[in-house]
Amino acid sequence: MIETAPAPLSGGPVRGRLPGALRLLAPFLIALGAGAVVLWATGRDAFAVYGQLADAALGGGTQIADTLAATTPILFTGIATALAFRAGAFNVGVEGSLYVGAFAAAWTGFSFPHLPGAPLLALAALLAALAGAAWALLPALARAWLDVSEVVTTLMLNYVAILLTSYLVNDHFLARGVANSMSPMIAPQARLPPLLPGSQLSAALLLGLLLLAGYWFLFSRSTLGFELRLVGLAPRLARASGVDLRRSLVIAMLASGLVGGWAGGFQVLGVIHRFVDGFSPGYGFTGIAVAILGRNHPLGILAGALFFGILTSGGGMVQLVSSIPIDLVNVVQGTLMVFAVADLGRLGWLRRWAGRA
C-alpha cells in the first residue's frame, strides 16, 4: 500500500526484495562491516574501536544528549532531502536552504528583541521556512519549465548561499567585539528551551520528530503524498492519471527547501543562538546520505540520522581518547558513508541469504 515499499532514489526500479525490516537494516550492517575491514586492514581491533565509539556516543546521559544533539540537524536535512527524492526530484541543495534559513532565523532573533518569546519564535521559524523554500524555487521552476537538471542548479546554489550569508554577516551584521565572523546573539526569549541543561540538546529534536511524523502522514495518509510518490515512482502513469507533474515537482522542491530552512533555523534557535559564518559541517550533504540510507522511509530516516549522529559525536571522542589518528576516523566515516548509500538490494546473493534468514 502506501507505506510498504520505500521508493528508491529518484524512482528507479526497486530491485531488491529483501524482507522489510532487514531491507532497512542491511545497509547499516554492511556499512559497519566495511568500516571494520578498513580498521582491520590498518591493524586495529575493529570491535574495540566500535566499542569505544558506542561508549563515547551512548555511554551515559550527557553522551546520549550530545549524540541526539548531533542527530537533530541531520534529521531535518534527511527529511528535507527525502521529501524531494520521493517525488523524483534530486535536490542536493538542502545545504543552501539550511544556510539562508539559519540566517533568516538569526536575523529575526536579534532584530526584534522586544517581541515576546512565542511570536518571536514563530516569526523566526516562518522566515527560516520561507528563506529555505525560496532558495529551492529557482531550481524547481527551471526544472519544471525548462527541463534544467535540478542537480546542477541546486548544487551551485549551495555555494551561493554560503557566500551570500558570509557576505551578509561580515559586511552588515557583524557582532561587535568578537573576532570571528558571527552575528549578534538572538534575544534570549527566542531560544528554544534545552532538553537537558548543560548539553546542546534542545527542543529542536522534538520538532524534528514531529516533522518526521508529518512526513509519514503525508506519504501514507494524504492524497498529496500519494500524488508526489506516484510522480517519483511512475511519472508517465501519474501524468496520464491527471497529475500535474510540474506542480508536483515544484511542491516537492519547495517543501524540501522549507524543511532545509528549518534545519538551519532550528540549529540557530536551539544551539548556536546566532549566525556563524560557515557553521555547517555539511549537514545538508549528510542529509542526502541519511535519505538514501533510510530509503526515504520515515523509520529509515530516523535510523540514518541516529547512525550519523553517533558517528559524529562518538567519532570526535574516539579521536581524543584513543591513539587512532583523526584521518583514520575520517576514512572509516567515509567508508561507512559509501557503503551506506550503496543499493545492496542489487546483490543477488544477499537477497538469497536474506530470503533464507
Added chain:
Amino acid sequence: MSAPRIGLRGIVKRYGPIVANDRVDLDVAAGGIHAVVGENGAGKTTLMRIIAGLVEPDAGRYELDGRPVRLRGPADAIRRGIGMVHQRFQLVEELSALENLVLGATPGRLRFDRRAARTAARRLAEQLAAELDWEAPVAQLSVGQRQRLEIMRLLYRRADILIFDEPTSVLTPGEAELLFGIMRRLAADGRTILFITHKLPEVFAVAQHVTVMRRGRVVATSAVADTDPRQVGRQMVGEDLTPPDLRPSGRVGRPVLALREVSATGGRGEPRLRRVSFEVAEGEIVGVAGVEGNGQRELVEVVMGLRQPAGGEILLDGRPCGHRGVRERRDLGVAFISEDRDGEGASLDATIADNAVATAYRRPPLARAGLLSPGRVRRATEDLIRRFGVQGGRPGAPARVLSGGNLQRLVVGRELSRVPRLLVAAHPTRGVDLRGTVFIRQQLHRAREAGAAILLVSEEIVELLELCDRIVVLYRGRITADLPVARVTAERLGALMAGLAA
C-alpha cells in the same frame, strides 16, 4: 529415429506452493519452429527459462541430442548453443547497437576491435535481411529493431537453439510479419526455434509443431498439420470458449466526443493529424483503424489532453475542452486505457494497490478532504482484483509480479470500475491471452451497453469488426473513411488501412 535436439523428461519446478512446471515431457526436433502456447500462468516462461539455463528444475531430466545435461547458468547454455530472447529486452540503452551486439563477447584482446565487430554485424544483418543503424544508441531503436538486435546477439554467440518468449506481444502486425520471416529463415538454416505465443493464427502461420500447456502441464504436442486452431484453443483453456455475443444493441444517444478539424504536429513540427473530424456518441464504440504510426498515438493524446492540438476543436458533451488538462477531462468522466501498458497504463515498480487507485485516489470513498484511507485503498483493490479476475498478486505486491494480461485486467478494471462518459482505449488487448482478450472485449461491450461512448484504437481487424458500431480509418493523419460496421468487410478494412482507395 534420431534423438530430438531437446528432450525433457518429467521436469518439475515449484515456486512455494505453486507448481509452475508439473512433470513436463517435451521433445523438440532439430531444425524447425516449435510453438508453445497456453494461457497466462500456464508455465511457458518457466519451462523456457529451464531450457535456457536460467532456472534449475527441481526434478526431471534434460537432454540435448539424447545426452543428459545439467546447465550451470545462461552462460553455460549459450556455450551449448542455447539462447533466449526475453519478453523484456536485455539491452543497454546507452550503448550503441554494435556495442550491445558484442557485449560479453567482445572481439579484440585488450582493445575493442571495432572493425571485427562491424564485419560480424554486417554479416548478421545480411543473414537476417534486416537493416539497423549500428552506431545509434539502443534507446533510439524501435521495439522491433531492438528485438532483431537481440536475435543477432544470440547468433553472434553462435546460438542454434533460439527461444522466443512472446515476441509478438510487443510488435505491430507489420513487425510481426518481419519477425516471422526471420524465424523461417533461421529454421531453414537448420536452427531450432521455440516460439511462445498467445495467438493461434501465428502458430498456424509459422510453426511445424505445437505444444499446449495448461496449469503447469503439457496437455498435447501435435504437428500443426494434424490439428486446427479450434482444437488447440480448446486444449489451452480446457473447455470450449464460445465467443460471447458482442453485437451492439444500437441504442445510440447524444454525441459525447466531437472532433472538428483537429490537427496535431509531431516533435519536429511535422503534421501528424490533419483536420480530423468525427463524433462518438453515448452507447457507441467507434473504432479507429489504421496501421501504427498513422496518427493514432497523436489522436489519443489530443483527446486525453496529453498533447496540445495544433488546430481545431475538441468538444466533450458539447463543451470545448481542447485547452483542458488530463485531470479536468477525467473529472468530466473520461477514462483511458493506454497502449503503453507499463509506463502510462501502469507502473511495474508501484504496488498493485497503487496502480489500482492511481486515478481514483482523490475521490470518495478512498479519500475525503485530502486524506487517504489505506484501509479503503486496500479493500477497493481487493474488490477490483475479484471483479476483474486479476490473478497472481496481493495488493501490496509490486505490479511487476503480474503477467501482462493480468496487469491489463487491472488497468481495465481501474478505468471501468465506474461507467465512464467516454473511454479512450488504445490497443486494449495487445499481448493479452485468449481468455483475457475475450474478457476485456466483454467489458468494453458492457460499458457501451451501460451508455459509455468508446473510442477504440486497434490494429486488429477482428476486434474492430466484432466490437464497433462505426469504424473510421486513419491513414497518414487523415480520416479516409467513416463507415457503419455493417458496411465493412475484413478485406475492405485491410485495404483502407493500407491506404488503398476504398
